[in-house]
Amino acid sequence: MKRRKKQAYKKGEARLPTRVSDRVLLPVVAFLLISGFYLAVHSRHARVGREVLLLEDRKAELLREQAELTTTLAELTSPAHLLEQAEALGFRPATYTDLDFLEIPGYVPPAPFVPERPPAGLAQGDGALAPAYTETLGERIYDWLGWGSAQ
Amino acid sequence: MSLRALSRQRIKVIFGIMLLFTVAIIVQLIRVQYGPYAPVFAKRVEVAEALENEVTPTRGLVFDRDGDLLATNAPMYYVEVEIIQLTPTSRREIAGVLSQVLNLPYDDLRNQLEADWEGAEQYRIRLRRTTESGNNWPIIVDQVVADMLNAFLADPDAPDLSGLDLVPAPQRSYPVGALIGHVMGFVNQLGEGYFGIEGYYDDWLTGQAILVDSGDVPLQASRLPDTPAGVNLVLTLDLDIQQMVTDILAEAIEDSGAESGQVIVMDPRNGEILAMVAIPQLDPNNYEPWLPEDGEGEEEEPVINPIVAGQFEPGSTFKVLTMAAALDAGVIEPDDIFVDEGVIEVGGVQIRNWNGGKWGPQTMTGCMEHSLNVCLAYIAVEKLHANLFYEYMEAFGIGQLTGIDLAGEVAGQMRTPRHPEWTDADLGTNSFGQGISTTPIQLVTAVGAIANGGVMVQPHLVRTVVGPEGEYWPQTTVLGQPISAEAAETLTRMLQESLEGETNFARVAGYQIAGKTGTAQIPDEFGYDPTWTIASFIGWGPLSDPRFVVLVRIDRPESSPWGSVVAAPVFHDIVERLVVMLELPPDDLPQDLAAEQVE
Numbered sequence: 001m002k003r004r005k006k007q008a009y010k011k012g013e014a015r016l017p018t019r020v021s022d023r024v025l026l027p028v029v030a031f032l033l034i035s036g037f038y039l040a041v042h043s044r045h046a047r048v049g050r051e052v053l054l055l056e057d058r059k060a061e062l063l064r065e066q067a068e069l070t071t072t073l074a075e076l077t078s079p080a081h082l083l084e085q086a087e088a089l090g091f092r093p094a095t096y097t098d099l100d101f102l103e104i105p106g107y108v109p110p111a112p113f114v115p116e117r118p119p120a121g122l123a124q125g126d127g128a129l130a131p132a133y134t135e136t137l138g139e140r141i142y143d144w145l146g147w148g149s150a151q
Numbered sequence: 152m153s154l155r156a157l158s159r160q161r162i163k164v165i166f167g168i169m170l171l172f173t174v175a176i177i178v179q180l181i182r183v184q185y186g187p188y189a190p191v192f193a194k195r196v197e198v199a200e201a202l203e204n205e206v207t208p209t210r211g212l213v214f215d216r217d218g219d220l221l222a223t224n225a226p227m228y229y230v231e232v233e234i235i236q237l238t239p240t241s242r243r244e245i246a247g248v249l250s251q252v253l254n255l256p257y258d259d260l261r262n263q264l265e266a267d268w269e270g271a272e273q274y275r276i277r278l279r280r281t282t283e284s285g286n287n288w289p290i291i292v293d294q295v296v297a298d299m300l301n302a303f304l305a306d307p308d309a310p311d312l313s314g315l316d317l318v319p320a321p322q323r324s325y326p327v328g329a330l331i332g333h334v335m336g337f338v339n340q341l342g343e344g345y346f347g348i349e350g351y352y353d354d355w356l357t358g359q360a361i362l363v364d365s366g367d368v369p370l371q372a373s374r375l376p377d378t379p380a381g382v383n384l385v386l387t388l389d390l391d392i393q394q395m396v397t398d399i400l401a402e403a404i405e406d407s408g409a410e411s412g413q414v415i416v417m418d419p420r421n422g423e424i425l426a427m428v429a430i431p432q433l434d435p436n437n438y439e440p441w442l443p444e445d446g447e448g449e450e451e452e453p454v455i456n457p458i459v460a461g462q463f464e465p466g467s468t469f470k471v472l473t474m475a476a477a478l479d480a481g482v483i484e485p486d487d488i489f490v491d492e493g494v495i496e497v498g499g500v501q502i503r504n505w506n507g508g509k510w511g512p513q514t515m516t517g518c519m520e521h522s523l524n525v526c527l528a529y530i531a532v533e534k535l536h537a538n539l540f541y542e543y544m545e546a547f548g549i550g551q552l553t554g555i556d557l558a559g560e561v562a563g564q565m566r567t568p569r570h571p572e573w574t575d576a577d578l579g580t581n582s583f584g585q586g587i588s589t590t591p592i593q594l595v596t597a598v599g600a601i602a603n604g605g606v607m608v609q610p611h612l613v614r615t616v617v618g619p620e621g622e623y624w625p626q627t628t629v630l631g632q633p634i635s636a637e638a639a640e641t642l643t644r645m646l647q648e649s650l651e652g653e654t655n656f657a658r659v660a661g662y663q664i665a666g667k668t669g670t671a672q673i674p675d676e677f678g679y680d681p682t683w684t685i686a687s688f689i690g691w692g693p694l695s696d697p698r699f700v701v702l703v704r705i706d707r708p709e710s711s712p713w714g715s716v717v718a719a720p721v722f723h724d725i726v727e728r729l730v731v732m733l734e735l736p737p738d739d740l741p742q743d744l745a746a747e748q749v750e
Binding site: 060064065067068070071073074075077078079080083093094095096097099101112113114115116117118119120 | 209211212214216217218219220223224225226294319321324326327330358379380381382383385390391393394395614615617618619620621622661727728730731736737
């Protein structure tokens with residue numbers, strides 16, 4: 001009998017801290033879960049952000065490369081360069097006595113050269129991202145309640 | 152060991168590892184915050200957290216009328232150094248490599264690398280070089296050098312360039328270089344356009360800089376905005392004609408031993424400049440020699456484009472305008488006879504012919520053919536009189552800006568009777584282009600009016616402006632009609648006749664051309680230079696439908712002082728090729744074709 005009482009006391013002693021630790025640890029675990037979830041989302045956001053920065057760098061690099069190639073192409077097609085090559089092949093500039101002039105009825109001269117339009121300015125922002133990707137929960141609730149933008 | 156003890160031991164190990172990690176993280180945080188690299192990180196954070204940063208858009212491109220690229224933006228790199236990363240070896244080797252590759256003084260680079268920048272709280276510097284003109288510019292390297300330096304940085308066996316960094320920056324680049332230097336002007340390292348097209352259209356080409364949120368923080372990353380780019384310009388220039396004119400002029404300057412020369416080719420119908428060449432050339436990719444030295448040049452800017460800023464006394468080519476005025480005013484007829492005595496006195500000054508000779512009875516056409524100063528002075532003084540003469544000259548735009556779309560144009564100088572120092576002698580000498588100064592573009596514009604039936608149009612270089620919103624085609628601007636179409640036609644025929652008699656060097660077989668030579672003395676502090684002249688020729692054609700006015704000016708030729716000997720052949724060579732490039736058939740061709748059709 002005495003032995004049984006001791007056991008009962010001991011079990012009771014063990015259950016009390018378990019209940020206490022359950023009550024303390026549950027919010028901690030919940031907090032850790034939310035934090036982990038938040039951290040995962042945030043780290044993914046950071047990774048995508050880093051990717052955006054890298055793509056911006058790559059875009060700048062490609063633009064530099066394009067500019068370099070355009071310049072090289074313009075140098076190679078410059079009149080001085082082409083003239084040099086033509087002379088090396090044995091050609092010489094023509095005079096009007098070298099030419100036969102013909103009247104071509106209905107001849108339409110080529111249209112004047114017009115270059116491509118330069119890009120118009122686009123405002124800085126998130127591009128085509130829907131607000132769902134960027135708005136906070138608070139903003140969404142404000143909007144849902146019809147109170148306008150939280151910002 | 153009991154289970155409990157084992158469990159405690161495990162917990163201790165886990166705690167130990169966690170503690171170790173925690174301590175490591177804390178140590179790293181302290182290192183970052185207070186270690187030797189702390190200022191570098193702090194600077195980077197400062198930049199990364201900058202709320203706004205000005206982003207300059209790409210400068211607009213410039214093309215010739217056929218789409219050949221004249222000005223673009225090539226990648227260039229500033230050479231920067233992060234001081235904290237420098238080592239004694241890298242200081243030595245950076246200076247060594249850069250001095251060899253870029254041909255810069257080693258000591259100058261070494262001094263920059265050895266300076267106490269940290270004491271001055273600078274942790275990143277941009278290396279600079281001193282130019283021949285004394286300016287201190289940042290060092291810029293092109294893609295080839297940048298690739299080589301980057302390869303060195305990546306190769307552990309290459310010279311130690313630790314701390315070196317290449318920062319990309321757009322730099323204006325001119326693929327055809329000096330061929331269009333005087334027309335284009337240039338853009339300095341701050342992106343500011345100077346002279347020529349770059350100066351005149353600087354605001355349009357630059358575009359609109361905008362402020363953007365910037366930084367390298369991944370969590371704040373977003374797509375960078377596209378800044379509204381500068382407009383693209385299409386010029387009226389034809390690069391093939393420009394090259395052809397340049398080659399011919401360069402050869403003529405070399406053959407005649409001249410100091411310099413200029414040529415303008417303009418379409419008189421609409422004022423489009425087809426070619427504009429000045430030698431010595433200006434290489435806009437290497438514009439530094441043309442910049443004023445530090446502390447100097449504020450009062451007198453260098454003449455970047457002598458065609459719009461180089462004043463000269465035009466000499467006999469100016470007689471075209473005097474004769475045009477007299478014909479339009481109705482005070483003379485082409486067949487009127489003037490008896491040339493070889494000298495005329497105007498305002499106490501004796502005016503003689505170019506050879507000092509007496510030419511006897513001459514028609515007005517003969518006066519132009521033999522370029523008689525006495526005859527033209529007589530017309531101005533006795534027929535037109537001062538007020539009418541200067542009214543006509545003002546109507547021709549002499550002494551005024553043409554308004555051409557190039558930065559740096561000057562107006563020239565013409566004293567009229569309203570000027571306190573004007574005398575009667577001025578009228579006499581002005582009539583044959585002495586004592587009056589014009590710019591080449593002014594002369595071409597005025598003579599272009601005669602080629603265009605009396606209607607004077609504004610010369611211009613931009614044909615199309617292409618912006619993000621669309622295209623803009625500038626319209627021809629009529630500056631006025633100084634003379635009637637009849638007077639222009641009469642003078643043209645007179646000059647065609649006189650050209651055939653006076654200067655057969657300028658005639659182009661198969662084409663009807665009108666023109667006039669000029670041999671101008673050069674004023675100096677003692678009056679006029681006894682040795683040197685400016686030889687020139689101005690002409691236009693084909694007379695059935697004028698498509699070009701060409702002015703040739705050659706300064707201080709050694710081989711001969713005369714325009715008929717030095718400048719007229721250049722005009723001939725240019726026009727002979729020009730008619731092919733402009734696809735102009737010979738004047739007698741339509742009859743030939745008609746004859747073939749009848750057969």
